[in-house]
Structures are given as structure tokens and as C-alpha cells.
Amino acid sequence: MTPSDVKATLAFSDGSPSMELPLYKGSIGPDVIDIRKLYAQTGKFTYDPGFLSTASCNSTITYIDGDKGELLYRGYPIEQLAVNCDYLETCYLLLYGELPNQSQKDEFNHRVMRHTMVNEQMQFFLRGFRRDAHPMAVMTGLVGAMSAFYHDSTDINNPEHREIAAIRLIAKMPTLVAMAYKYTIGQPYIYPKNDLSYAGNFMRMMFATPCEEYKPNDVLVRAMDRIFTLHADHEQNASTSTVRLCGSSGTNPFAAIAAGVACLWGPAHGGANEACLNMLGDIQQNGGVAKIGEFIKQVKDKNSGVKLMGFGHRVYKNYDPRAKLMRETCHEVLGELGLQDDPLFKLAMELEKIALEDEYFVARKLYPNVDFYSGIVQRAIGIPVPLFTAIFALARTVGWIAQLNEMIGDPEYKIGRPRQLFVGASSRDVKPIGQR
Numbered sequence: 484m485t486p487s488d489v490k491a492t493l494a495f496s497d498g499s500p501s502m503e504l505p506l507y508k509g510s511i512g513p514d515v516i517d518i519r520k521l522y523a524q525t526g527k528f529t530y531d532p533g534f535l536s537t538a539s540c541n542s543t544i545t546y547i548d549g550d551k552g553e554l555l556y557r558g559y560p561i562e563q564l565a566v567n568c569d570y571l572e573t574c575y576l577l578l579y580g581e582l583p584n585q586s587q588k589d590e591f592n593h594r595v596m597r598h599t600m601v602n603e604q605m606q607f608f609l610r611g612f613r614r615d616a617h618p619m620a621v622m623t624g625l626v627g628a629m630s631a632f633y634h635d636s637t638d639i640n641n642p643e644h645r646e647i648a649a650i651r652l653i654a655k656m657p658t659l660v661a662m663a664y665k666y667t668i669g670q671p672y673i674y675p676k677n678d679l680s681y682a683g684n685f686m687r688m689m690f691a692t693p694c695e696e697y698k699p700n701d702v703l704v705r706a707m708d709r710i711f712t713l714h715a716d717h718e719q720n721a722s723t724s725t726v727r728l729c730g731s732s733g734t735n736p737f738a739a740i741a742a743g744v745a746c747l748w749g750p751a752h753g754g755a756n757e758a759c760l761n762m763l764g765d766i767q768q769n770g771g772v773a774k775i776g777e778f779i780k781q782v783k784d785k786n787s788g789v790k791l792m793g794f795g796h797r798v799y800k801n802y803d804p805r806a807k808l809m810r811e812t813c814h815e816v817l818g819e820l821g822l823q824d825d826p827l828f829k830l831a832m833e834l835e836k837i838a839l840e841d842e843y844f845v846a847r848k849l850y851p852n853v854d855f856y857s858g859i860v861q862r863a864i865g866i867p868v869p870l871f872t873a874i875f876a877l878a879r880t881v882g883w884i885a886q887l888n889e890m891i892g893d894p895e896y897k898i899g900r901p902r903q904l905f906v907g908a909s910s911r912d913v914k915p916i917g918q919r
Contacts, residue, residue: 528902545718552801570711577885598654599675602632618873619748621663627741637735648736649884656877661688682708702819713805716882722746726883728899743883753875756858759793793855809856
């Protein structure tokens with residue numbers, strides 16, 4: 484942070500002494516007002532539900548400009564990374580701050596792919612879940628349980644432990660997600676094959692069976708790799724903030740990441756693409772494309788309670804840059820699989836057309852977001868809708884780890900402790916039960 488020559492002055496109309504607050508400048512983005520001494524000097528807190536105007540940390544990892552529709556990983560535009568780099572290169576960038584050269588890339592890939600297997604006892608842990616359990620319920624348990632298997636990487640304050648945990652989590656998340664899927668459909672688990680790419684290995688563990696050799700489709704593998712890259716990090720969102728807050732207590736890295744998985748499960752966050760596909764399914768059941776006009780009328784009616792899922796974003800007030808890339812991938816995958824005429828996909832494309840042309844949505848900047856297209860791509864590949872969020876968690880794991888490591892290494896880091904505006908009963912005495 485760079486101190487600014489400008490100061491902010493906080494004045495009170497009741498005659499209380501005013502307070503001068505320092506300003507800091509980031510390399511890009513809004514300046515921040517330092518309020519750390521506010522309570523000590525004034526006895527007052529700030530009030531900011533949802534933390535919409537509060538910077539909880541300083542970070543060098545990811546930058547978003549929602550008005551411009553810009554997303555940078557360590558300064559690199561997501562559009563360039565998604566086209567020119569694979570997911571493991573992006574992981575290296577997020578973890579270490581720079582893109583790898585060829586030898587660094589090879590060494591990092593080797594380290595990750597050597598740790599793809601999980602302890603065999605994980606299979607018995609899985610059997611404790613019902614077959615119809617939601618994959619995110621399973622993943623929350625599995626990721627947290629990793630701390631019970633890997634005792635040499637559970638000290639969050641030890642840089643070597645965090646490094647080992649990072650590699651293990653990145654390597655084993657695809658295996659765990661695939662195991663959760665295979666368990667729910669009753670198929671045998673497929674062990675990783677480490678001479679495949681990261682995304683190719685995941686696709687094989689998902690869709691191969693012992694009956695026949697699995698041949699990865701390059702177009703689908705590339706699409707999956709792009710999904711991973713586009714979801715690798717996204718600044719201080721709900722799940723990342725959860726990981727930071729959980730990790731600030733000194734808990735082990737696996738527990739902190741499990742907390743992120745649990746937060747991501749919500750339909751307002753990582754579950755958005757699942758909610759989007761469920762919405763399309765409901766429209767299809769009610770008449771499909773022929774009834775889409777009625778659905779749009781309901782969306783515009785504030786009293787209907789009907790929401791348009793997969794459009795608009797909390798941060799982006801312009802077109803989500805990830806959505807542009809995912810849209811290209813969507814059409815590549817549909818073309819490769821010959822699914823352009825699938826009723827649900829035709830419905831999705833018609834909904835996209837209306838949202839991009841209808842003045843109601845254009846004026847409100849409700850553009851299709853990355854969840855809209857990634858959900859369509861994953862369904863086309865053959866991934867069941869309930870598994871979408873688990874794949875999001877797989878991709879986001881590296882971002883969570885990078886943010887966690889950054890927080891632990893910050894000399895100003897301390898356990899998170901938000902304040903509150905208390906509006907309940909003031910102090911009162913307990914009456915004997917006969918007088919209540």
C-alpha cells in the first residue's frame with residue numbers, strides 16, 4: 484500500500500472531535516480510507532452489511548474492475564491466460580506470482596501429477612454417505628477429512644506445510660470429485676493416470692470404466708481446462724473471504740479450504756450454474772421455447788418471485804469477461820458433440836438472444852454471465868447438474884490456497900473479528916418463573 488498525501492476528515496455534527504483518517508493508494512483501483520483506529524479514537528464502528536464498501540485486506544493476486552468488465556490474475560488479463568496458458572500454468576501464476584518458464588512448468592506439473600492418488604481409506608469414508616447425497620455435502624466432508632490423513636501438512640503457520648498442502652489439494656481435488664461422482668452412480672472408482680493432462684486425467688476419472696479404454700476428446704478436455712482457468716480465483720468473494728476468515732484462526736489448511744467449499748455451495752455463489760440449469764429445465768417442462776415469452780414476463784414482474792438465473796453479476800456492471808470466453812467454448816463444444824438442436828440448448832440460446840436484445844435486460848446490464856455458459860458446457864460434456872458446484876470448487880481451490888498463503892504471510896494479519904450494530908434488548912433482570 485502507498486500512503487496518499489490526501490487525508491480524509493471525519494466530522495460529527497454533535498460537536499465530538501473530528502478525526503483525520505489516512506488514505507492509501509493501490510496500484511490500480513479505488514483508494515481506501517484506513518479506519519483501523521476509528522473505534523479506539525471515537526468509540527464508534529462503521530456499518531457495512533455485505534462489506535460492499537470495505538477492503539478487508541491488501542492483496543496482489545486478483546483484480547476486478549466491474550465497470551470495465553476486467554479481470555486480472557497477477558496483472559494478466561483473463562482473456563490472455565485462458566487462450567495462451569493451461570490451468571496448471573495459471574495455478575503456478577496464482578501461487579508464486581509469475582508465469583512459469585518451460586522448466587518450471589514441467590517441474591510443477593510433475594509435482595502435482597505425482598500426488599493425484601488419495602489414501603485408500605477415503606473409499607470407506609465415502610461409503611458413510613447416502614448414494615443420493617449432494618456432491619457438495621460429500622466434498623465438504625472429504626476435503627476436511629484430508630487433515631486426518633496428511634499430518635505432515637496441517638500446520639498453517641509452517642510455510643513448508645502450506646506448500647505441501649497446496650500441491651496435495653490441487654492434485655487430489657479432481658480425484659475426490661470424480662470419486663464422489665462414481666459413488667453416486669454406483670460405478671467403480673477410476674485411478675488417476677498421470678501421463679494425461681490435468682483436465683484430461685479428470686475427464687478420464689469421471690467417464691472411464693474398467694470395461695474399455697477411454698479416449699479423451701481434445702475439444703472437451705480443452706473446454707474443461709478453460710472452465711478451471713476461468714474459475715481459478717475471483718478476488719475477495721464470499722468463499723475466498725470465508726477461507727481467509729477461517730484460516731485466520733490458525734486452523735489447518737484443509738479445514739480452511741473445506742470452509743470455502745461449504746460457502747461455495749450456496750446458489751447465490753458457486754451454485755449459480757446449477758440453479759441456471761434447473762431454471763432452463765423448468766422452462767422446458769412448462770413448454771420450452773414456445774413459452775419463453777411468458778417466462779420473461781414473469782421475470783419482469785417483481786411480484787412473481789421468478790428470477791432469471793445465470794444473468795447479471797454482483798461485481799460486473801459490464802459484460803463478464805469470463806462469459807465471453809465461455810460463450811466461445813460453449814459453441815465449440817455444442818458443435819463438436821452435434822448438440823446445436825438439443826431442445827434445452829436451443830432454449831438457452833433463445834434466452835441469451837432475448838437478454839442481449841430486450842431493453843429491460845440491457846438497461847439493467849443483465850448480461851449472460853459465466854455461470855450461464857459453463858453450466859451449458861458441463862451438461863453437454865455429460866456432467867450431472869448437482870456436480871457443477873463441485874467442479875467449481877475444484878477449480879477455485881488454487882485461488883483459495885493463494886489467498887490463504889498471502890494472508891498468513893501478511894505482517895498485519897490477525898484473526899478476523901467483524902463488529903456489529905446491536906439492536907436487541909438492553910440489559911435486564913431475570914424474573915422468577917412465576918412472575919414471567
